[in-house]
Amino acid sequence: MVEKVKVRIDGEVIAATAGQTILEVARANSKYIPALCHMEGLSATGACRLCVVEVSGVAKLVPACTTPVAEGQSVVTSTPQIESYRKIALELLFAERNHVCAVCVSSGHCELQALAQEHGVTHVRYPYSCPRLPVDTTHPRYVLDHNRCILCGRCVRTCAEIEGAHVWEVAGRGIGSRLVSELQRPWGEATTCTSCGKCVQACPTGAMAEKGWAVEEMTKHKTVVSRLTSMREGS
Amino acid sequence: MTTKTTPKATADAPAGRTLHIHPVSRIEGHAKITIRLDEQGQVADTQFHVTQVRGFEKFVEGRPYYEMPSITARICGICPVSHLLASSKACDSIMAVRIPPAAAKARELLHMAQFVQSHALSFFHLSAPDLLLGMDYDPAKRNVAGLLEEHPDALRDGIALRKFGQTLIERLGKERIHPSWTVPGGVNNPIDPSVRDKTLAELPGAMAIVGRTLAMWKKAVDGYPAEIESFSNFPTMYCGNVGPDGSLRLYDGNLRFVGPDGAIVADQVAAADYATYIAEATLPNSYLKAPYFRPVGFPGGIYRVGPLARLNVADRTGTPLADAELAEYRQRYGRIVQSGFHYHYARLIEALHGLERIGELLDDPEILGTKVRAHAGVNNNEGIGVIEAPRGTLIHHYKVDDNGAMTWANLIVATGHNNLAIGRGVEQVAKRFVNGSKIEEGALNRVSALVRAYDPCLSCSTHVLGQAAVVLQLEGPDGEILDEVGTV
Numbered sequence: 001m002v003e004k005v006k007v008r009i010d011g012e013v014i015a016a017t018a019g020q021t022i023l024e025v026a027r028a029n030s031k032y033i034p035a036l037c038h039m040e041g042l043s044a045t046g047a048c049r050l051c052v053v054e055v056s057g058v059a060k061l062v063p064a065c066t067t068p069v070a071e072g073q074s075v076v077t078s079t080p081q082i083e084s085y086r087k088i089a090l091e092l093l094f095a096e097r098n099h100v101c102a103v104c105v106s107s108g109h110c111e112l113q114a115l116a117q118e119h120g121v122t123h124v125r126y127p128y129s130c131p132r133l134p135v136d137t138t139h140p141r142y143v144l145d146h147n148r149c150i151l152c153g154r155c156v157r158t159c160a161e162i163e164g165a166h167v168w169e170v171a172g173r174g175i176g177s178r179l180v181s182e183l184q185r186p187w188g189e190a191t192t193c194t195s196c197g198k199c200v201q202a203c204p205t206g207a208m209a210e211k212g213w214a215v216e217e218m219t220k221h222k223t224v225v226s227r228l229t230s231m232r233e234g235s
Numbered sequence: 236m237t238t239k240t241t242p243k244a245t246a247d248a249p250a251g252r253t254l255h256i257h258p259v260s261r262i263e264g265h266a267k268i269t270i271r272l273d274e275q276g277q278v279a280d281t282q283f284h285v286t287q288v289r290g291f292e293k294f295v296e297g298r299p300y301y302e303m304p305s306i307t308a309r310i311c312g313i314c315p316v317s318h319l320l321a322s323s324k325a326c327d328s329i330m331a332v333r334i335p336p337a338a339a340k341a342r343e344l345l346h347m348a349q350f351v352q353s354h355a356l357s358f359f360h361l362s363a364p365d366l367l368l369g370m371d372y373d374p375a376k377r378n379v380a381g382l383l384e385e386h387p388d389a390l391r392d393g394i395a396l397r398k399f400g401q402t403l404i405e406r407l408g409k410e411r412i413h414p415s416w417t418v419p420g421g422v423n424n425p426i427d428p429s430v431r432d433k434t435l436a437e438l439p440g441a442m443a444i445v446g447r448t449l450a451m452w453k454k455a456v457d458g459y460p461a462e463i464e465s466f467s468n469f470p471t472m473y474c475g476n477v478g479p480d481g482s483l484r485l486y487d488g489n490l491r492f493v494g495p496d497g498a499i500v501a502d503q504v505a506a507a508d509y510a511t512y513i514a515e516a517t518l519p520n521s522y523l524k525a526p527y528f529r530p531v532g533f534p535g536g537i538y539r540v541g542p543l544a545r546l547n548v549a550d551r552t553g554t555p556l557a558d559a560e561l562a563e564y565r566q567r568y569g570r571i572v573q574s575g576f577h578y579h580y581a582r583l584i585e586a587l588h589g590l591e592r593i594g595e596l597l598d599d600p601e602i603l604g605t606k607v608r609a610h611a612g613v614n615n616n617e618g619i620g621v622i623e624a625p626r627g628t629l630i631h632h633y634k635v636d637d638n639g640a641m642t643w644a645n646l647i648v649a650t651g652h653n654n655l656a657i658g659r660g661v662e663q664v665a666k667r668f669v670n671g672s673k674i675e676e677g678a679l680n681r682v683s684a685l686v687r688a689y690d691p692c693l694s695c696s697t698h699v700l701g702q703a704a705v706v707l708q709l710e711g712p713d714g715e716i717l718d719e720v721g722t723v
């Protein structure tokens with residue numbers, strides 16, 4: 001039996017189902033919370049911290065995508081403190097790799113870029129780490145540019161949970177973390193990759209793209225991937 | 236001992252000293268000119284050195300080749316379209332595709348728009364202060380503000396002509412500065428009929444501007460005998476693209492080299508064979524390589540590119556009005572025009588040709604063709620793209636691995652080809668106008684004006700992201716820097 005709970009989001013009392021996350025409930029009720037590593041149809045990992053919200057009685061901000069609703073909970077989706085945390089999270093993503101939007105295939109269609117614009121990120125207050133990172137061009141149809149990867153893991157979960165091939169994994173720790181395909185083999189040599197391209201569609205940035213598109217030409221279709229889950233669930 | 240002085244109108248230069256021009260104003264890029272005086276205070280020698288570091292080739296290593304058009308378009312804010320096109324052609328050749336005819340025409344249209352706006356910028360915005368106000372005009376007012384006072388009509392014309400070209404680029408590329416419309420394999424969208432109609436409606440106005448400006452310049456040009464005589468007025472070879480019939484080709488053609496007397500020394504050289512004819516020397520004082528005509532060797536094989544060279548190389552322009560102007564130009568100065576001062580005149584004739592081509596292309600029904608892009612992967616591990624940029628021949632040469640990752644890149648830009656000629660021109664002009672005992676501001680300006688006649692774009696020549704300036708310095712026989720003059 002589904003257990004009903006009542007929560008408050010930005011003051012409005014909302015009826016939800018136990019087990020739903022704050023993000024799910026908010027979205028279902030047209031309350032906006034930004035999200036980046038979260039994608040409908042995939043498990044939630046709370047990797048990017050963009051969806052942080054304030055919950056009554058909890059001292060620190062919590063990610064809405066992984067926090068379940070609870071009876072009597074009161075959630076605030078936006079305060080100056082929350083906005084400044086989100087902005088810091090975005091700036092750190094830019095500082096960590098080499099994002100040159102002017103020459104990027106995804107410019108104009110990039111979730112990171114759009115969120116940065118939305119949050120007024122006009123400059124980055126942290127020193128850029130400018131790592132020297134490779135571009136994996138070995139796959140015949142797709143390309144992975146580590147310079148633009150934000151390690152959101154959407155490709156990892158898409159491949160593992162939807163395609164069932166589990167080609168992708170994140171290896172290394174902290175700043176040294178890297179997306180790897182099949183035990184560090186180049187993508188083009190990964191024997192488990194079915195070349196379905198769903199990871200590319202799920203990737204929010206220009207890190208994964210179809211080969212051959214020029215700057216600003218790569219548009220993604222993540223809903224196609226999300227829809228697969230709901231269709232399989234037969235809902 | 237080294238002394239540095241701030242820019243001033245007149246500098247007293249004691250004997251045995253060197254003058255560095257630093258920066259040459261109103262040009263793009265970063266370079267330094269050194270003029271060394273001997274003990275008698277006469278010009279001993281000069282150097283034109285570009286001071287920026289390279290790094291572009293390294294930067295693109297490992298990137299997918301099809302990103303090159305947008306990356307190279309960003310290395311220069313002044314002629315992005317030229318890089319976009321040369322790079323796209325190099326990519327076409329890596330893909331081994333012949334782009335659809337409508338795409339080739341669309342690209343040429345974009346290129347002509349860039350020609351018109353670039354030549355307008357060079358003539359009106361950058362050089363008109365010297366040309367219309369005079370080389371010895373008060374330096375404080377020898378600029379756009381001075382033009383506004385004395386020649387408001389010319390200034391208005393310049394702005395309008397540049398706007399005509401920019402507007403067309405914008406309409407085609409949907410973005411003013413860095414159109415991402417040109418892509419490997421063609422263009423990413425067919426041309427909308429409204430673009431054709433609007434542009435055709437504006438074309439007569441643009442033609443009238445160039446007509447007026449040519450008429451004005453033809454009257455004014457003979458007032459500059461000393462500049463004509465000393466602005467790189469020496470024999471060199473010339474290089475440019477021509478069609479199968481020897482007519483001027485700016486987007487698609489084959490290279491032709493002519494000797495100082497106009498004799499054709501190499502003709503119909505395909506892009507892929509450029510290296511048989513062009514070699515590059517590294518100069519001790521410059522990061523800008525110096526290309527030369529390989530069969531003749533270095534430094535004898537010095538050649539020039541750009542408007543002056545193209546009109547020397549081509550038999551005709553191929554469009555009626557520009558051909559009539561070309562005939563008059565040749566009647567005045569001969570079949571081969573040697574003085575670098577006439578880059579200005581040649582530029583105006585080319586602007587007219589560009590406008591005529593825009594008209595011809597837009598009148599061609601195929602310009603609206605909807606098949607505009609060929610898709611392909613890597614079919615060649617090497618690709619070379621050559622076009623005539625407004626400033627001269629532009630070569631993009633790439634090597635890629637089987638996956639399409641860049642392994643090597645070489646760009647030879649117009650200012651590179653002209654590097655040696657600019658250097659020698661600086662010497663000639665310095666010897667004519669710089670007199671060791673006292674250096675007039677007008678002399679400094681003429682050195683800068685010589686460099687500007689070539690319309691160099693030094694930021695892309697040195698492959699540096701961004702732009703900077705140029706410097707003129709005075710140096711003693713033992714190398715001490717005595718004066719540094721910036722004509723910012």
Ligand code: SF4
Nearest residue numbers: 099101104110205206
């Ligand atoms: S991935 Fe997004 S943020 Fe990064 S360079 Fe590309 S457009 Fe910019």
Ligand code: SF4
Nearest residue numbers: 149150152153155203
């Ligand atoms: S490649 Fe794309 S989807 Fe995968 S982790 Fe990086 S940014 Fe996320």
Ligand code: FES
Nearest residue numbers: 037046048049065
């Ligand atoms: S969307 Fe919640 S942590 Fe990324």
